[in-house]
Amino acid sequence: MELAVEMLNISKFYPGVVANDDVSLAVAKGEILGLIGENGAGKSTMMNILYGMSKPDLGLIKVHGEEVKIDSPNTAIKLGIGMVHQHFMLMPNLTVLQNIILGKAPVKNGLIDVKAAKSKIQEIMDTYNLPVNLDERIYQLSVGEKQRVEIIKSLYRGANILIMDEPTAVLTPTETDKLLEVMRQLKNQGCAIIFITHKLREVMAITDQIVVMRKGVVTGSLATTEANTELLSNYMVGREVDLKIPGEVYRPGCAILEVDNVSALNQRGLPALHGVSLEVREGEVVGIAGVEGNGQTELIEAVSGMIRPTGGQVKFHGKDVTDEPVRSRREAGMSHIPEDRLGTGTAKNCSIRDNLILNRYYQRPYSKHSIMDNKKLMDLADDLCRDFQVKTPDSARALSTLSGGNMQKVVFAREMEADPSLLIAAQPTRGVDIGAIESIHRKIIEARDKRKGVLLVSAELDEILSLADRILVMYEGEIMAEFKRGEADERKIAEYMTGAKRQGGDENE
Amino acid sequence: MNKLMHKRIADALNITVRQVCLILVSLVLASIFLGVSGYEPLAIVKGIINGLSSDIAGTVRWAAPLILAGLAICVTYKAEVFNLGVDGQLYMGAAAGTAVALVLPEGLNKAVSLVIVFLAAMIAGALFAMIPALLKVYLDTNEVVSTLLLNFIAVLFIEYLVNGPMMDRTAGTNLNASEVLPENTWLPRISFFEPSSANIGFYIAVVVMIVIAFLFYKTTLGHEIKMVGSNPVLARYAGMKPKKTILQVMAISGAIAGMIGAIEVTAVQHRLLTGFNPDFGFDGIVVSLLANNNPIGVVFSGIFFGSLKNGGINMERLTDVPSAVTEIVMAIIIVTISAKFVLPRLKARAAKVKKGGE
Numbered sequence: 001m002e003l004a005v006e007m008l009n010i011s012k013f014y015p016g017v018v019a020n021d022d023v024s025l026a027v028a029k030g031e032i033l034g035l036i037g038e039n040g041a042g043k044s045t046m047m048n049i050l051y052g053m054s055k056p057d058l059g060l061i062k063v064h065g066e067e068v069k070i071d072s073p074n075t076a077i078k079l080g081i082g083m084v085h086q087h088f089m090l091m092p093n094l095t096v097l098q099n100i101i102l103g104k105a106p107v108k109n110g111l112i113d114v115k116a117a118k119s120k121i122q123e124i125m126d127t128y129n130l131p132v133n134l135d136e137r138i139y140q141l142s143v144g145e146k147q148r149v150e151i152i153k154s155l156y157r158g159a160n161i162l163i164m165d166e167p168t169a170v171l172t173p174t175e176t177d178k179l180l181e182v183m184r185q186l187k188n189q190g191c192a193i194i195f196i197t198h199k200l201r202e203v204m205a206i207t208d209q210i211v212v213m214r215k216g217v218v219t220g221s222l223a224t225t226e227a228n229t230e231l232l233s234n235y236m237v238g239r240e241v242d243l244k245i246p247g248e249v250y251r252p253g254c255a256i257l258e259v260d261n262v263s264a265l266n267q268r269g270l271p272a273l274h275g276v277s278l279e280v281r282e283g284e285v286v287g288i289a290g291v292e293g294n295g296q297t298e299l300i301e302a303v304s305g306m307i308r309p310t311g312g313q314v315k316f317h318g319k320d321v322t323d324e325p326v327r328s329r330r331e332a333g334m335s336h337i338p339e340d341r342l343g344t345g346t347a348k349n350c351s352i353r354d355n356l357i358l359n360r361y362y363q364r365p366y367s368k369h370s371i372m373d374n375k376k377l378m379d380l381a382d383d384l385c386r387d388f389q390v391k392t393p394d395s396a397r398a399l400s401t402l403s404g405g406n407m408q409k410v411v412f413a414r415e416m417e418a419d420p421s422l423l424i425a426a427q428p429t430r431g432v433d434i435g436a437i438e439s440i441h442r443k444i445i446e447a448r449d450k451r452k453g454v455l456l457v458s459a460e461l462d463e464i465l466s467l468a469d470r471i472l473v474m475y476e477g478e479i480m481a482e483f484k485r486g487e488a489d490e491r492k493i494a495e496y497m498t499g500a501k502r503q504g505g506d507e508n509e
Numbered sequence: 510m511n512k513l514m515h516k517r518i519a520d521a522l523n524i525t526v527r528q529v530c531l532i533l534v535s536l537v538l539a540s541i542f543l544g545v546s547g548y549e550p551l552a553i554v555k556g557i558i559n560g561l562s563s564d565i566a567g568t569v570r571w572a573a574p575l576i577l578a579g580l581a582i583c584v585t586y587k588a589e590v591f592n593l594g595v596d597g598q599l600y601m602g603a604a605a606g607t608a609v610a611l612v613l614p615e616g617l618n619k620a621v622s623l624v625i626v627f628l629a630a631m632i633a634g635a636l637f638a639m640i641p642a643l644l645k646v647y648l649d650t651n652e653v654v655s656t657l658l659l660n661f662i663a664v665l666f667i668e669y670l671v672n673g674p675m676m677d678r679t680a681g682t683n684l685n686a687s688e689v690l691p692e693n694t695w696l697p698r699i700s701f702f703e704p705s706s707a708n709i710g711f712y713i714a715v716v717v718m719i720v721i722a723f724l725f726y727k728t729t730l731g732h733e734i735k736m737v738g739s740n741p742v743l744a745r746y747a748g749m750k751p752k753k754t755i756l757q758v759m760a761i762s763g764a765i766a767g768m769i770g771a772i773e774v775t776a777v778q779h780r781l782l783t784g785f786n787p788d789f790g791f792d793g794i795v796v797s798l799l800a801n802n803n804p805i806g807v808v809f810s811g812i813f814f815g816s817l818k819n820g821g822i823n824m825e826r827l828t829d830v831p832s833a834v835t836e837i838v839m840a841i842i843i844v845t846i847s848a849k850f851v852l853p854r855l856k857a858r859a860a861k862v863k864k865g866g867e
Contacts (some may be wrong), residue, residue, distance in 0.1 A: 074857060139842075161700035162606070282650065304746075306746060325748065326745065326747070326748040326751075327748030327749075328748075329748075330747075331749050334745070343740075343742055344742050344743060344746050345743065345746070346743060347736060347740040348739075348740075348741050349739050350735060350736070350739050350740075354732070354735065354736070358736070358743075358747040359747070361729055361732050362729040362732075367729055370728050370729045370730065371727055371728055371729075372727055372728060372729055372731075372732065374726070374727065443683075469582065
């Protein structure tokens with residue numbers, strides 16, 4: 001079979017990071033290549049290189065057997081490469097037709113030849129079974145329809161090599177099925193497709209070849225017929241479990257947090273959490289494993305009070321707090337280490353002190369009748385900096401002068417100082433160095449041994465495995481499985497977190 | 510003294526030096542502009558020097574409303590809210606103050622009457638500021654647009670008042686103004702500066718500055734304003750109520766604006782009339798900007814702009830240089846201050862281009 005694209009020995013270096021290290025992949029005409037891996041594995045970098053959005057530092061690219069230099073998306077389009085981005089590149093106020101012909105309209109007598117454009121697009125829509133109303137405006141379309149417009153746009157530009165960057169991430173299950181059907185259609189017409197995803201079920205269903213990436217290198221390259229989800233999970237996650245911090249014997253007490261059948265919407269207003277129930281008891285760490293974006297954020301925000309659930313109940317120390325504001329939950333003993341340290345957890349232009357006093361600035365003895373005692377607050381901040389080893393000469397300095405690990409220490413110091421009975425920790429070790437990871441892990445185990453409850457959400461499976469007494473696996477806003485410590489290994493969990501399996505349910509779905 | 514204070518003083522000195530340099534650059538540019546246009550190049554500098562020495566009364570008169578306008582802006586700016594409606598709120602304050610002053614009993618004690626008049630003006634200003642604030646909080650309306658547009662409504666409303674319900678019918682002619690206020694509601698002028706209209710509004714402005722500085726640095730609301738302005742998501746996550754904070758700062762800002770209206774009416778004009786406000790609200794933006802949104806700095810930059818305004822008026826009276834030149838100086842100052850934001854970016858881009866070319 002003729003190869004449509006070959007990317008050979010591609011390497012891409014960013015300052016301090018190797019995004020791609022000697023990565024090769026190839027896709028033939030009429031073939032679908034699945035490119036899978038965890039977040040940050042280097043999939044998107046590879047595709048950005050192919051689409052001319054960034055340049056490889058080493059390696060070469062061949063299109064239809066000829067070596068090419070792709071320096072911009074324009075060149076890529078000329079070579080017949082089209083990309084369907086995860087975030088749509090469409091003008092919401094223009095019609096479907098205008099969006100498709102944008103920049104490549106057929107012209108007759110100096111005017112846009114709408115008729116010719118329409119008939120050409122109609123032909124594409126008929127061939128690939130992609131029906132869209134051309135006169136509707138983009139903002140009126142559903143997500144699935146917008147995606148179809150993106151695909152038509154690429155085909156209209158003469159693409160026969162399609163890159164699809166996590167196209168199913170934004171789709172409902174029915175829309176996903178329709179999309180897979182379209183992909184089959186495209187494949188039969190001789191298109192080559194590179195399909196980026198981390199959902200193993202879809203990869204197994206539609207692809208011919210699979211390339212698995214992890215931390216910038218290819219860990220597996222095989223034909224779909226030779227693959228199974230267990231093998232792919234293994235390639236995706238790969239590592240051996242180590243790093244064990246000894247804690248006391250597991251003796252869970254009474255329930256601190258009870259989440260009962262909670263549903264919630266994500267920021268786009270789509271359902272992201274479907275009736276999740278869980279419980280966190282005294283003296284235990286409950287770990288939520290799962291690929292990011294499967295409802296963990298919404299779960300944490302519903303528990304901490306940042307969003308109101310659309311259904312269900314959150315109970316804290318036996319009291320219904322579903323409609324309570326954030327502050328009363330915090331005062332009742334809930335602390336929260338947010339997943340987005342810079343966006344949610346800190347104000348980087350404010351001083352370290354300002355960031356440390358957020359739980360206390362309005363409380364006695366730090367403040368009386370709304371007037372703050374700056375001396376006491378400063379002592380508090382200085383004490384916290386010392387106790388939590390925040391490396392700074394002066395807590396009056398801006399938070400932005402700290403490294404990521406030290407910023408996380410500031411967040412930890414603030415949240416632990418409140419002496420919480422429940423600690424919610426989301427991605428607590430993201431982007432921090434090894435030393436800081438260890439001290440953060442120790443603090444979590446310490447909190448557990450002090451009979452506090454910990455709800456730990458992490459994309460790092462080994463973190464979950466080494467810290468959690470119970471592990472819940474989330475996929476698409478639902479809990480797929482629950483394990484006690486030692487009951488499951490990474491491979492087993494990975495199967496559930498990619499939706500390949502579900503406990504007690506239809507195992508083959 | 511503690512290290513926090515040390516840092517604050519060091520920062521303040523740094524900023525002061527930088528801003529003074531900016532002023533000097535602007536004045537040089539303005540002088541060049543004057544010279545090129547065929548006027549006396551040093552007219553503007555002379556005007557300012559006069560305004561700060563022999564003619565300080567005029568400076569004091571103009572500094573009061575400018576300082577207050579600067580404070581009204583800097584309160585909201587700290588919370589990353591932009592109140593371009595100070596002018597409208599000021600007019601509403603003036604109208605309410607006048608209305609109340611005209612119905613107060615004649616024999617009422619002066620201090621009591623003034624307090625009532627000022628309260629009325631502040632409440633009116635704050636209420637008028639609540640319109641864009643509520644629109645922003647509940648309907649996510651951009652306050653830059655809504656505050657700006659409400660200014661026109663306020664101006665036309667004043668015109669309606671002084672041509673209708675509040676028109677001075679005793680004057681006989683078609684004077685577009687209200688009746689003259691009774692003397693017990695006149696804000697005292699500073700006798701030292703007689704016969705200028707310099708008035709104790711300047712002291713009021715300084716007191717308001719102290720209140721605002723206290724609010725910023727010593728109260729929990731000040732901390733909330735700072736956090737909401739720096740990172741509203743963090744504020745919400747920490748259990749603050751950003752929406753409430755935004756309403757609070759807009760109310761404070763509107764009240765200060767209302768106070769300017771009251772001062773202008775009770776101390777300078779002694780009646781409500783159209784167009785008494787030479788865009789104090791917009792000047793307030795420049796005042797606050799030059800002071801780096803620091804309330805203490807606002808007093809100094811208010812005095813500077815007061816002398817500039819006063820100098821400009823005198824310049825027009827004594828020479829043939831139009832007073833519009835003061836506006837040009839303001840514009841130049843805005844441009845030079847903006848350079849602070851633009852220059853680092855240009856540098857970064859230049860560095861990037863250089864690196865990319867290698």
